[in-house]
Amino acid sequence: MNTEARSPAFNYQFNENDQEFSLFGSFRPQKIDELADCINSLEASISNVTGNFYLNVKRLVRMNNVAFHAIAKRIVKTSGDRPDLKIHVTTSSVLGWSTRKFSTLAKIAPNITINEYDNEFYPGQSFLEDGGFIPILRTQTKLTWRHEKSILPRHGLKPGMHVADICCGIGDFAVLMQKEFQPGRLIALDHSKSSLNYARKVAEDFGVRGIEYVYGDASEMLLEDNQFDFVTCRHSLQVFDRPDLILKELYRICKPGGRVYITNEKNSHCLGEPRSETIQRTYNEVARLWDHFNMDIELGPKSRRYLLEAGFSDISIESFMVTNLDGNPQDFADIIQSWEDVYAGQMAVERGDSVEDIRILKQGFQDHIFAALHPKGYAGWPIWAASGQKPQ
Structure with missing residues (x-):
């Protein structure tokens, strides 16, 4: 089952089969209220998973501090409330800033890992x-x-x-x-x-x-x-x-x-x-x-x-x-x-x-x-x- 929502600047999607929540586009809100629907969807997605949860930001083109802190706060809180849940954040080598930003979360909680996607299926x-x-x-x-x-x-x-x-x-x-x-x-x-x-x-x-x-x-x-x-x-x-x-x-x-x-x-x-x-x-x-x-x-x-x-x-x-x-x-x-x-x-x-x-x-x-x-x-x-x- 997939759920997806869009705005003029960004969109997000939860894939229930993969237990993966993906962020796409440009997240640059002026106020945190602009992300309310996204945050609610993220929290609902997390509540429905066990074992492993994946946050995919490979196609997140831009993200300002308002958006990062809002997302990061929920992820860190989840890591504390549910130490049994392994949280995997997938970034991209194409967007080096995303790896630098989200790597700070792995330093806060032992059950958060950062995986930089680097075209592993391109062996040649x-x-x-x-x-x-x-x-x-x-x-x-x-x-x-x-x-x-x-x-x-x-x-x-x-x-x-x-x-x-x-x-x-x-x-x-x-x-x-x-x-x-x-x-x-x-x-x-x-x-x-x-x-x-x-x-x-x-x-x-x-x-x-x-x-x-x-x-x-x-x-x-x-x-x-x-x-x-x-x-x-x-x-x-x-x-x-x-x-x-x-x-x-x-x-x-x-x-x-x-x-x-x-x-x-x-x-x-x-x-x-x-x-x-x-x-x-x-x-x-x-x-x-x-x-x-x-x-x-x-x-x-x-x-x-x-x-x-x-x-x-x-x-x-x-x-x-x-x-x-x-x-x-x-x-x-x-x-x-x-x-x-x-x-x-x-x-x-x-x-x-x-x-x-x-x-x-x-x-x-x-x-x-x-x-x-x-x-x-x-x-x-x-x-x-x-x-x-x-x-x-």
């Missing part, structure tokens, strides 16, 4: 945030953009739209969209501060204006409902072990009638000639490697199912093959080398692969590079593009 982030990977990410975008700039209009992107690029990474795709489609508004959001810093620098260096860069968690975005005509999320669902949570947020921020556009891979379908057998063996193993870390680099063809299960309609899906013939073959080879460095490097080592297993894994990458650079060779990397409409 540490593998992909190395600064040395940035040139490769830009090369990947360069090779995919030649396909996507004609694909995007087929999925509904038009000039003047309000657009959000979620999990924007280093921001190069947002820059290309800004140049090509001139959206009326463009938000680019990512959980990596280093990536966003780089994105801002790229936009500044290229003289591109109009992109709003936002630091945020894709599963708990501090963006309002029904804002965007077109939402993109590229090569990202495959990195999360709960892609359904990301899609839920993409759905929420999309306007009714708007569309969400996603791209994902199926790495086991990477191909090359000559030396196709070792290439195939390596990419089959890459799929198992990602699965070990609760990621799904085979997600591409599953995109239609994920979009339908998230509530989207009018699904469009297509695939395209990035190849060594898309410009300079060395660019393609550089991408494959970067995959070898990460997959057959840190990831394989952390999985506990033997020296011989890593050697075999690396061989397939090297053979893929050989195929890409061979004067008569062919090498491919398949990507699935899909979009769905949020019902009116």
Whole structure:
């Protein structure tokens, strides 16, 4: 059972099944009386729980001292009146002030704990945030953009739209969209501060204006409902072990009638000639490697199912093959080398692969590079593009 209430500035919700009371938005009352309904609901919620009670402030954008003291007073009082009840406050690393404020409660009462949510279901982030990977990410975008700039209009992107690029990474795709489609508004959001810093620098260096860069968690975005005509999320669902949570947020921020556009891979379908057998063996193993870390680099063809299960309609899906013939073959080879460095490097080592297993894994990458650079060779990397409409 869920109960929810809203005001122009903030809203709150109690989920009886999870015994969780959540605060959203901006809590900045001038007088404590403005929070009366919220406080009453909080107290009623606490009276109906046993064992564990969760206060979720992950999406609490702002909170003044009037609101904090009102909420804190009730929580501390409860901790004293009910020492048997364990109170868990969930904050967000995106909003560091919330952790600092609410941590004071844990110092007052031993049965209050503070848990800072930090995107734990994004296991691949540490593998992909190395600064040395940035040139490769830009090369990947360069090779995919030649396909996507004609694909995007087929999925509904038009000039003047309000657009959000979620999990924007280093921001190069947002820059290309800004140049090509001139959206009326463009938000680019990512959980990596280093990536966003780089994105801002790229936009500044290229003289591109109009992109709003936002630091945020894709599963708990501090963006309002029904804002965007077109939402993109590229090569990202495959990195999360709960892609359904990301899609839920993409759905929420999309306007009714708007569309969400996603791209994902199926790495086991990477191909090359000559030396196709070792290439195939390596990419089959890459799929198992990602699965070990609760990621799904085979997600591409599953995109239609994920979009339908998230509530989207009018699904469009297509695939395209990035190849060594898309410009300079060395660019393609550089991408494959970067995959070898990460997959057959840190990831394989952390999985506990033997020296011989890593050697075999690396061989397939090297053979893929050989195929890409061979004067008569062919090498491919398949990507699935899909979009769905949020019902009116």
